[in-house]
Amino acid sequence: MCVHGIFLVRVIKVIWQAVRGTSKQNYLICSNMQLKKYSFGVGDRFARQGEAQLKAFMMADDKGIDITPVWNKSNREHLTVGSEPAETRAAAGAAVKRNGWKGPWFVDADHINLSNVDKYIESCNFFTIDVADYIGEKVPESELKQFAGKFGRYAGELRIPGIPAPFDVSRDLLMAAAEKFLFAVKEASGVYRHIERTKGKGNFLTEVSMDEVAAPQTPLELFFILGSLAAESVPVDTIAPRFTGRFNKGVDYEGDISRFALEFEQNLHIIDYAVSEFGLPSSLKLSIHSGSDKFSIYPVIGNLIRKHDKGIHIKTAGTTWLEEMTGLAMAGGDALELARNIYFEALGRFDELCGPYANVIDIDKHSLPAPAEAGGWDGSRFASALRHDPDNPGYNKHMRQLVHVAYKIAAEKGDVFTAMLEKHRDVIAVQVTENIFRRHMCRLFDL
Numbered sequence: 161m162c163v164h165g166i167f168l169v170r171v172i173k174v175i176w177q178a179v180r181g182t183s184k185q186n187y188l189i190c191s192n193m194q195l196k197k198y199s200f201g202v203g204d205r206f207a208r209q210g211e212a213q214l215k216a217f218m219m220a221d222d223k224g225i226d227i228t229p230v231w232n233k234s235n236r237e238h239l240t241v242g243s244e245p246a247e248t249r250a251a252a253g254a255a256v257k258r259n260g261w262k263g264p265w266f267v268d269a270d271h272i273n274l275s276n277v278d279k280y281i282e283s284c285n286f287f288t289i290d291v292a293d294y295i296g297e298k299v300p301e302s303e304l305k306q307f308a309g310k311f312g313r314y315a316g317e318l319r320i321p322g323i324p325a326p327f328d329v330s331r332d333l334l335m336a337a338a339e340k341f342l343f344a345v346k347e348a349s350g351v352y353r354h355i356e357r358t359k360g361k362g363n364f365l366t367e368v369s370m371d372e373v374a375a376p377q378t379p380l381e382l383f384f385i386l387g388s389l390a391a392e393s394v395p396v397d398t399i400a401p402r403f404t405g406r407f408n409k410g411v412d413y414e415g416d417i418s419r420f421a422l423e424f425e426q427n428l429h430i431i432d433y434a435v436s437e438f439g440l441p442s443s444l445k446l447s448i449h450s451g452s453d454k455f456s457i458y459p460v461i462g463n464l465i466r467k468h469d470k471g472i473h474i475k476t477a478g479t480t481w482l483e484e485m486t487g488l489a490m491a492g493g494d495a496l497e498l499a500r501n502i503y504f505e506a507l508g509r510f511d512e513l514c515g516p517y518a519n520v521i522d523i524d525k526h527s528l529p530a531p532a533e534a535g536g537w538d539g540s541r542f543a544s545a546l547r548h549d550p551d552n553p554g555y556n557k558h559m560r561q562l563v564h565v566a567y568k569i570a571a572e573k574g575d576v577f578t579a580m581l582e583k584h585r586d587v588i589a590v591q592v593t594e595n596i597f598r599r600h601m602c603r604l605f606d607l
């Protein structure tokens with residue numbers, strides 16, 4: 161063969177490899193947007209803390225950590241507060257403008273499903289498709305068999321790079337995984353397609369969540385969940401499994417930290433392997449729901465993502481509302497009075513407020529300070545009961561969780577509450593920024 165011939169063969173080979181490589185590695189990627197390595201979901205229930213929240217991201221940026229803000233608000237929160245997704249987007253956009261934030265930012269339709277996604281499609285560019293309720297729903301036998309057939313190549317000893325011991329994958333295990341998750345994955349796919357039809361492929365980020373369930377998903381289950389999402393052509397950007405241990409709202413992690421560490425590290429390897437096996441987006445990362453305040457596992461998460469050079473998405477939605485309550489208490493006078501009354505009302509409406517959050521709170525009723533006690537506290541004592549400072553003897557995690565789910569009462573107070581937020585915006589803003597930056601970002605990124 162002449163020199164030109166050899167050159168031509170080489171060129172064809174390179175093109176062929178590139179095409180093959182693309183089709184295997186990236187067939188689901190056709191995205192105009194990608195989430196950066198680190199991102200934090202922040203929640204702003206009353207749409208007044210955007211600037212104070214964003215300031216924390218700017219402080220992290222000053223320290224060399226680039227974190228993308230994602231304003232998330234679940235359908236449950238919108239319904240409780242009586243707000244609209246367009247308001248979340250407007251408040252976030254205004255904060256971005258006023259603070260001169262130059263980086264990317266997103267608005268997350270958090271915990272949505274087919275019944276409520278429509279009202280979010282225009283205002284949001286990040287969708288957390290919640291399929292927790294569909295876990296274990298029945299699919300036809302033929303689909304179970306199809307699943308077992310599709311993933312049959314992983315049967316036997318499955319070795320995942322980075323994980324020392326192999327997994328033992330039997331046909332029964334594959335069938336059990338299909339029975340547990342296939343319906344949920346198909347549901348996620350239906351919601352994804354529905355959004356895609358309006359927004360267009362690649363114009364939004366997709367998260368699939370199954371965190372609000374009683375039983376955690378194992379790393380191996382996560383592998384098959386990701387495989388079936390890929391098979392349904394859902395280009396998932398972030399995945400929120402239910403991890404081992406308790407991720408209660410607004411308080412620290414409860415559980416076996418070394419077990420969590422093992423599982424979390426395995427999940428990082430599972431994601432890498434799933435990306436290469438199934439052609440999912442290479443930026444795919446774990447999302448930690450109820451991720452605020454999990455201070456005892458932040459060093460574990462931080463060390464492991466640094467060790468393996470991985471990204472993370474942490475949702476910290478409700479923690480800002482608690483800072484609003486803390487700030488009001490510190491402001492004293494009628495603001496303290498309002499914060500107190502919200503707590504007292506919450507005590508009386510315990511079951512109603514806690515019901516929707518049963519899987520993500522653990523409150524010992526007997527450890528809640530009674531009105532006779534809390535009514536005598538000054539602002540700083542009330543604030544120290546609420547503020548998540550485990551070293552402060554005044555801190556009360558039961559009260560903090562109850563107040564976490566009591567934002568409904570603040571919403572019912574309407575203008576009385578929001579006017580108070582405005583009146584004391586300076587003291588509240590400091591709480592909000594400090595909480596996100598110092599207590600959360602600094603701990604996680606070891607700043």
Ligand SMILES: [Zn+2]
Pocket residue numbers: 271369371372449450
């Ligand atoms: Zn969640």
